[in-house]
Structure formats: C-alpha cells, structure tokens
Amino acid sequence: MKKEIQFRLSPREAFDEKVFEKKVLSELGLHKGQDNIQIRQTKRSIDARGRQVKVNVSVETFINEEPSSRVIGEYRYKNIENASSVIIVGSGPAGLFAALRVIELGGKPIILERGKDVRSRRRDLAAINKEHLVNPESNYCFGEGGAGTYSDGKLYTRSKKRGDIRRVLEIMVKFGATEQILVDAHPHIGTNKLPGLVKALRQQVLDAGGEIHFDTRVDNIILNGNEVIGVKTQEGETIKGLGVILATGHSARDIYHLLYQKKILLEAKPFALGVRVEHNQSLIDSIQYHCAGDRGPYLPASSYSLVQQTYFEGKQRGVFSFCMCPGGFIVPAATSPGELVVNGMSPSRRDGKFANSGLVAAVELEDIPEFAQFGPLAAMEFQAKVEKTAWKAGGKTQVAPAQRLLDFVENKESQNLLETSYQPGLQTSNMNEVLPPFIAVRLRDAFIAFGKKMKGYLCNEAQIIGVESRTSSPVRIPREKDSFEHPQIKRLYPCGEGAGYAGGIVSAAMDGERCAEKIMEKYGK
Structure with a gap:
C-alpha cells in the first residue's frame, strides 16, 4: 500500500534520517518492524520567512510494497555508428543533451569541441588561477561540459515551456547525479560532482557509436547557397552531415564574428x-x-x-x-x-x-x-x-x-x-x-x-x-519559432545560451534536446 503525506517539519526532523523516519511512523500510527515499511521524500523546500525555519516535505510511504524507481522514463541508446551524421558544435549541456537525443532518434552525433576534456581542462584552470595565463581554447568557459561543468551546478529553472525538466533531471540521475536533485526544490550538483557526470554522458555517446573530437575548433561554416552542408575545423578538415546544431555557449565571440562576416543574420x-x-x-x-x-x-x-x-x-x-x-x-x-x-x-x-x-x-x-x-x-x-x-x-x-x-x-x-x-x-x-x-x-x-x-x-x-559580465549572450542567433531552424540558412540550428535561447544548465539541456528533435524530424528521415 502506498500513501502520500505532506509535512511541515523542523530542520532536524527533515534532515536527520532517524528522526524523520520516527516522525513519519508516528503520523501513520505505525512502528518499525510492524510491517515492511519504506519511506522516502519526494519534494523538499525550506521556508525561512518566519522566525523559526521550517521545511516543507512531501513523503511517499510504501507498506508491504516495493517502491517504484524514481527514474520513470526509459532512456535507450542504440548503436548508431553507421547512421547519418548530425554535427554538434560545442559539448556543453546543450550539445551533450542534443547528442543523446539524436542517438535516441536514430542519428549519429559528431560533437566538435574547441576545448579539452574535463580532466585536461584542470591544468588550464590552474594556470589561470596561479600563473594568470588564459588559454583562449581551454578555460572556465571552453571545454568539455562548457561553462556549467565548473560551476555550482544549479539545476533550478523556470523555463518549463522549453522542454521536459523532469526528463533532463532523470537523465542526470541515470548518469551519476544523486537522486536528491529529483527531491529538492532548488537542486544543485556541485562543481566537484559535475565532471564525473559529464564523463559518463561522453562515454554513452561514444558507446553508442557517436563521435566527440576535442581540441577541434570550428573556424568556418560551409554553405551551398542558403544551406549548410558542413563545417571546417582549424586544421582545415571538412566535416559534413545532415545539419549543424550550433551550441557554442555565450562566450564564443569568434563564432559571432564568423557569422557576421558571412552575412548570416544576427541580432x-x-x-x-x-x-x-x-x-x-x-x-x-x-x-x-x-x-x-x-x-x-x-x-x-x-x-x-x-x-x-x-x-x-x-x-x-x-x-x-x-x-x-x-x-x-x-x-x-x-x-x-x-x-x-x-x-x-x-x-x-x-x-x-x-x-x-x-x-x-x-x-x-x-x-x-x-x-x-x-x-x-x-x-x-x-x-x-x-x-x-x-x-x-x-x-x-x-x-x-x-x-x-x-x-x-x-x-x-x-x-x-x-x-x-x-x-x-x-x-x-x-x-x-x-x-x-x-x-x-x-x-x-x-x-x-x-x-x-x-x-x-x-x-x-x-x-x-x-x-x-558573462551572465548571458549579448548576441542572439535567430531561428524560426516552430522549426528552430535559422530563418535564412537551412540546416543550421542555433541552440542554447550562445544563441540566446537558454539561461542555465537545465534550460540549455532542454533546448539541445528540442533542437535535436527538430533537425531529425525534418532531415533525419
């Protein structure tokens, strides 16, 4: 039997597991050992408006019944090694979640990241802090996981219209985040935990047959008339695909300059x-x-x-x-x-x-x-x-x-x-x-x-x-409201914070997913 109860508790009652369990059992008129009872919190928020801080807690209790999984979605990543490619520029939350969604929909993501993997980035971050040396390709903003990797990992967003928040959080849990992010009203992961999550996401992309290329800056977008057919890297390599999801983050000024020089519409x-x-x-x-x-x-x-x-x-x-x-x-x-x-x-x-x-x-x-x-x-x-x-x-x-x-x-x-x-x-x-x-x-x-x-x-x-000064992008790369495609250039999908359509880890991830859905719906058939 499953019951759901709401409590207004003291901090000790909410955060001390033994005291919390005793409180819930007392409310139900039960005692430990009487039945097979399992208790878990489903939502938790702190209310500090009064003189005494209170914690609002929603609770599920399972009596003689096994709890269902907190992760209710099914996230399956089949092998897409030989599928048609989608080019994703940037491996921040928008790029990584776009890649996973492309895989789910039967495409092969090729992620091009100008910076280094999360582990290698640490040396460049140390150089900024200790030696004041800024590597323009690898820093707190550029590199695997984007600016969000070395941040607080805040996962709270009001951007409900941009996608499925619960889905994004569940995927994070699947790849190593604590289940508490599904409980807390203002969840966060923490800068010490995010690199592990990012590495797990990367490994899933690779295991499914996708590609991720680090130290690979995109220096040009190749056009055939008003249609993107590929990109060119700083090494001169041409990479082609069904289209390009541009998820470069809010600090990639060279990309804005590139688009401006090519007379691609910006705002x-x-x-x-x-x-x-x-x-x-x-x-x-x-x-x-x-x-x-x-x-x-x-x-x-x-x-x-x-x-x-x-x-x-x-x-x-x-x-x-x-x-x-x-x-x-x-x-x-x-x-x-x-x-x-x-x-x-x-x-x-x-x-x-x-x-x-x-x-x-x-x-x-x-x-x-x-x-x-x-x-x-x-x-x-x-x-x-x-x-x-x-x-x-x-x-x-x-x-x-x-x-x-x-x-x-x-x-x-x-x-x-x-x-x-x-x-x-x-x-x-x-x-x-x-x-x-x-x-x-x-x-x-x-x-x-x-x-x-x-x-x-x-x-x-x-x-x-x-x-x-890097609160958000000072440039917007416009896109059609329904198709997410650039209004002037076909097969180009501006995405995430760098395009002006997100403002944090979760909203960027949701935008990446939606861009993946749009490009696969139109060109992945």
Whole structure:
C-alpha cells in the first residue's frame, strides 16, 4: 500500500534520517518492524520567512510494497555508428543533451569541441588561477561540459515551456547525479560532482557509436547557397552531415564574428553586467535563518534572491542577484588574454567560508548608443570593453579590481580589502570608475535597497569584485519559432545560451534536446 503525506517539519526532523523516519511512523500510527515499511521524500523546500525555519516535505510511504524507481522514463541508446551524421558544435549541456537525443532518434552525433576534456581542462584552470595565463581554447568557459561543468551546478529553472525538466533531471540521475536533485526544490550538483557526470554522458555517446573530437575548433561554416552542408575545423578538415546544431555557449565571440562576416543574420541582444559581491556565509545565514550566525548541523548554507528597479537619466532598469553561490568561491572566467571576468561556483556540500553572488544591472541597446556602429555585435563589443577596463584596473593580470561594499555605495576609496575566495588576488580600486557610470549608479541604488530588505547585507564586511559580465549572450542567433531552424540558412540550428535561447544548465539541456528533435524530424528521415 502506498500513501502520500505532506509535512511541515523542523530542520532536524527533515534532515536527520532517524528522526524523520520516527516522525513519519508516528503520523501513520505505525512502528518499525510492524510491517515492511519504506519511506522516502519526494519534494523538499525550506521556508525561512518566519522566525523559526521550517521545511516543507512531501513523503511517499510504501507498506508491504516495493517502491517504484524514481527514474520513470526509459532512456535507450542504440548503436548508431553507421547512421547519418548530425554535427554538434560545442559539448556543453546543450550539445551533450542534443547528442543523446539524436542517438535516441536514430542519428549519429559528431560533437566538435574547441576545448579539452574535463580532466585536461584542470591544468588550464590552474594556470589561470596561479600563473594568470588564459588559454583562449581551454578555460572556465571552453571545454568539455562548457561553462556549467565548473560551476555550482544549479539545476533550478523556470523555463518549463522549453522542454521536459523532469526528463533532463532523470537523465542526470541515470548518469551519476544523486537522486536528491529529483527531491529538492532548488537542486544543485556541485562543481566537484559535475565532471564525473559529464564523463559518463561522453562515454554513452561514444558507446553508442557517436563521435566527440576535442581540441577541434570550428573556424568556418560551409554553405551551398542558403544551406549548410558542413563545417571546417582549424586544421582545415571538412566535416559534413545532415545539419549543424550550433551550441557554442555565450562566450564564443569568434563564432559571432564568423557569422557576421558571412552575412548570416544576427541580432544584438540585451544582457546584464555588474560585479560579484562576497560576504561571509555566516552573515548571510544569520540574516536568512534569523540566527546568530551558526545555522546548526541540519540546515544547508543559505542563499538569497534579490531584485530592484532602478532609475538613471529617466530610464528604468532592473538590478538583480544572479548565480548565487552559498559556501562557494569566485573564479576567473576570462576566455582571452587582456580581459578580466569573474564568475562564482561552489562544491556539492556548499561548505566554504564565503557566499558570493553576481549583482548585475540590465543593459538595453539604447543604453549604449556609441556602440551602434557595430550593428548586431554592439552589446558584445560593449561587454568586451568593460572587461578590458577591469583587466587594466587589476594590473593587467587576473588580479581583480575590488572595493568594500559600503565604500562603493558611498564612493570612497577602500584602504584595504578583506580575505577572499578569489585565488588570483584582489587590487583595491574604485569600482565606480571601473564600471560604466550608468551601471555603477544603478548598482549603488540597488545595494541600498537590498540593505533594507536584508538587514546587515550592506556593510563593509563585504566586498564587490569585478566584473561579472558573462551572465548571458549579448548576441542572439535567430531561428524560426516552430522549426528552430535559422530563418535564412537551412540546416543550421542555433541552440542554447550562445544563441540566446537558454539561461542555465537545465534550460540549455532542454533546448539541445528540442533542437535535436527538430533537425531529425525534418532531415533525419
């Protein structure tokens, strides 16, 4: 017999397995040993709005009955070694999930990845952190798994219209992710766990007869009239297939330049730009959990989500928190020498000393009229200029410009900086001069508002580190609404974050699947 129950529990009751089991049995009027009873949580979310933190838990109980598998879908990957090929450019979540879906539908994916496999990437990441050397082909953004591999692994998305969220999460579980991602309201995997998942996905593609080529940058798209027939790599090799799924991520500027030079339709796209703000995790815990800084042994490191409308020269723009990383650290995310970009990540346990989050302001095209000369690449060129300014302010290395938070709001020079998780180091700078004026003003106003929403947030025991500029693609590669095909170039399928159609691991994975379905439906017969 199966029963479903909803509970509102204390953190200890929710996260201590023995106490949780005792609570459920008591609610059912049962005791251990009376019957064959198995209990599992199906949904769990933390409610910290009141003075006492509560955990909402949905529970399934099975009495004298074996539990069904949490993974309810069937994901079968037959051998497609001799099938028609689909070229997939990029091995991030969009590219990998597109490849798996192509296999399911009877096609052979050929993934071309400019960077290295996840293991080899580690050496290049170490070189950025320790030696300030940026490999433009292998870094935090480029390489197997894409930018998402070395990130917090956040799996929460609101993009329900883009595909089947449950399906994506179940596939992740099938290939090694913990089943807890099917339970938690805001699931995450963690930067320490993602490489193993990515390797398992890669192996499945290879086992089914697909191909993955690392250190293989696509330098040209081969056209026959208005139709893609293949691509050319940096080694001069021509690879042909049914079509091309372009899943290159939001930082592949060379691809945008290539498309622009070939007069393939592009659009400038609004994005967001700002800084990373870093607090002690204990301070965020004390604010969010209404405690003295010690959240206890059961609650996870707390997070926050903030948004504020701001005004500058009569224009209203939103400022919002982005990619909040509890117990995490800040990393250098530049993709070329001569630029400075920061991002955040955290391990699966989220047990680091610091909390960090992007705090970014929306940038509309009317905010940057001086870049209109660059046409569809206007926002990208603006983004690049800000990153170069930050690089200069940090001393022309990967040392990042930084300022204490309250000093920034009050436009004061910081005499010194705090301990940080950012390994390359910090340089005291007035971020009001590093950031474009319209961004700085909006961020200052927003931080004042955030300090009122979260008492203690706005203080000089926090610091901002810049710049956080790769929140999303500043360019959109257009596609038809129903077919997902480029409106001008046949057999070209813009996909994922780099094309402007996703905003995270899960939404990118779903978009990859849908692009695979569309190309196989039209050309895979």
